[in-house]
Amino acid sequence: MHIELVRRIESSEPDESGMYDYYYEYDIYRFTDGPLSLIARSYTDEPDEAHFLRVETNGSQRALVEADLKHPLFHLAQSHLRSEGKITLRWLSGKGNGYESVPASG
Template identity: 60%
Template sequence: MQVSRVRHIDCSAPDASGEYAYDYEYDIYHFVDGGIGLIARSYTDTPEEAHFLNIEANGTLRLLTQADLAQPLFALAQDYLRQEGKRELRWLSGRGDGYEPLPGGMPSPA
C-alpha cells in the first residue's frame, strides 16, 4: 500500500477587520494498492478523527459503498490511520446521514 498525506487550508477572504468567515485546515490521505485508491480526510482541530470520503477504481472516483468497506485496502487504511492516532473513524455513505460510524463495531471509541 502506498500512502500520501497533503495538508490543505481552505478559508474565506478576510473581512475589513481581518476576520475569516471560515477557516479549515485538514490533511487528505490517499491510500493506493493496485488499481484501487481510498481518500480520507482529518481536520487539524479534531486530530483524533478521520473520515473516509471516496474510492477510486479504474480511474473513476465515487462514494464508498458497504461492499467497499470489506476490501483489504480498507482494513490497511484503517490500521494506518489508527497508528497515526486517529481513534474515531467514520465514512461518508451518501445516504444523507453525513459521516457514519463504520459498520460491524469497527469504530474506535471517542
C-alpha cells in the same frame, strides 16, 4: 499500500481585522494499492477523527458502499489511521447525516 498525505486549507479572504468568514484546515490521505485508492480526510482541529470519503479506480471516482469496508485496502488504511491516533473513524455513506461509524476491524 502506498500512502500520500496532503495538507489543504479552504478559507474566505480575511477581512480588515484578519478574521475569516470560514477557515478549514485538513489533511487528505490517499491509500493506494494497484489501480484502487481510498480517500480520507482529517480536520486539524479534530486530530482524533478521520472520514473515508470515496473510492478512486483508474482516475474515476465513486461513492463508498458497505462492501468497500471489507476490502483489504480499507482494513490497511483503517489500521494506519488508528496508528496515527485517529480513534473515531467514519465513512461517507449518504445515510442520515451522511457519515456512519467504521466498524472496528478484527
